[in-house]
Structures are given as structure tokens and as C-alpha cells.
Amino acid sequence: MAQIGETRGMILFSRDYKEKDKLIKIFTESAGKVMFFAKGAHRANNPLQTAIQPFTEAVFIGNLKTDGLSFLNSAKDIKPLRKLQEDIFLNAYGSYILGLADSAIEDHIYDPALYGFTKDALQRMNDGADGETIMNIFEVQIMQRFGVALNWQSCGVCQKTTGAFDYSSKYNGILCQEHWSMDPHRYHADPRAVYFIRMFNSINYDAINTINLKLETKKAIRQTLDQLYDEYIGLHLKSKKFIDQMSEWQDVLKPKEET
Numbered sequence: 001m002a003q004i005g006e007t008r009g010m011i012l013f014s015r016d017y018k019e020k021d022k023l024i025k026i027f028t029e030s031a032g033k034v035m036f037f038a039k040g041a042h043r044a045n046n047p048l049q050t051a052i053q054p055f056t057e058a059v060f061i062g063n064l065k066t067d068g069l070s071f072l073n074s075a076k077d078i079k080p081l082r083k084l085q086e087d088i089f090l091n092a093y094g095s096y097i098l099g100l101a102d103s104a105i106e107d108h109i110y111d112p113a114l115y116g117f118t119k120d121a122l123q124r125m126n127d128g129a130d131g132e133t134i135m136n137i138f139e140v141q142i143m144q145r146f147g148v149a150l151n152w153q154s155c156g157v158c159q160k161t162t163g164a165f166d167y168s169s170k171y172n173g174i175l176c177q178e179h180w181s182m183d184p185h186r187y188h189a190d191p192r193a194v195y196f197i198r199m200f201n202s203i204n205y206d207a208i209n210t211i212n213l214k215l216e217t218k219k220a221i222r223q224t225l226d227q228l229y230d231e232y233i234g235l236h237l238k239s240k241k242f243i244d245q246m247s248e249w250q251d252v253l254k255p256k257e258e259t
């Protein structure tokens, strides 16, 4: 099945194909993730050039197939996210978010909720919200799309919802301090990290303006999220590896006081 159509979409990635053509993967709002072939798109003067840059949203027009390769002809209403294109940190966080979105669902699966959630994350980073916090919220909530449902609500033993918590693989969720002894292999995570991951699991991005995390807390959250991802998701994305390397020198490069 093929149809000439147009759909709003976000560029996931593009790569050169032969000398002058490109393969472009787009997360479309109306047809999920789709791989497009764009003839001549690798030529410098091709009008598609700006539309297929990383971190660009546009309305893409072409021959859309429900399986196999689709064909991209043109684009309109092109909206580049300039800050993500230019800032090395935001670029890294945004690339990881897109990588996760690309890994979480199969191609051609209609998922406007994930599309909106992904687009919103990138847009807010571009508008100046804290990139790491946005990325963390995205990481926590997208776990469900990988089929991983964890109990962040209450202690797996007594259902308590307040106090200090740790994460337990045995209970696939949190344990209150009184019940830490029920699982000697619990994560031994920083309780502040668990506190924020619980929060990130249930908030929307609007709440982010009220969150201001210290570097130390960010590191603890990163560590716990990495542990969760190693255990439940097991992805090895290049973009994540880059973020890991980046964290080694970002303390030096970033301005001292982030607001």
C-alpha cells in the first residue's frame, strides 16, 4: 500500500545513500517511524537540505508506504530546534532521547502520544529548560514503552508512600526504609535519587520549572537510572556512551552556577 500524503514529523537520523541520495528516518505523527528515500537529497542545493537536518520538525510530503521504503519529495513548515543543533550538551541529550524513541517502538506503529512526548521534550530543551532533567523524565517514563512497568508508587511490602526509599529488583519497585532488610540486593541508591525518579515518573514537563537540582543529586539520579537501564532495558546507544564521556569534562566546561 502506498499513498501520496503529508505528515508532520521529526527527523530521527539521516545517512548518505550512494552518491547523491539519502535515507532519512522520520518519526511521523500520523504513521509512526518511517524510513524515507530522498533522491538527490545529498546535493548541496537540494531544497530538502534544511528540512532533513537533525532536530528539525516539519510537514513532510511524499509517497508513504505502510511497509518498506517510503519516498520523500518535499517539506514545508520547517521548524529547526536551533539550540539543540548548536549546543553540544543539548545535542547529546536530544540525540539520546531520539535514540530511545527509535528503540522503544517498532517502525510503522502509530503512537501520537510518544510523538508528542518526544517533541515536547526537545522543544522545552530548546526553550531553555534544564536538558538533563528533561532527559531524565523522558528516560523514566519511556520505560513503559519498552514493556517495563515498575512500582514507584509505594513500598512493595507495606504500601507506604512517604519517607526514604530504595529500589529493589526483587519487588520490581521501591522499598521503604523499614523494609530494606527484605532485599539485601537492593540498589543501595541515594534516597534523593529515588525521590526524584518517583517524581519524574508521574509529572509532566510543566513541573520542571519548579525543580532545581544540585550537581550531586543529578549524579545520583544518573547512577540509579543507569542501573535500572542496565537491568531492564539493556540498550547500548552511541549517544548514551557520548553522554557518559561528556560527564567527565562537563564540570569544567559548563558555567559554574546554573539557574
Ligand SMILES: [Zn+2]
Pocket: 155, 156, 157, 158, 159, 160, 175, 176, 177, 178, 179
Ligand atoms: Zn515498607
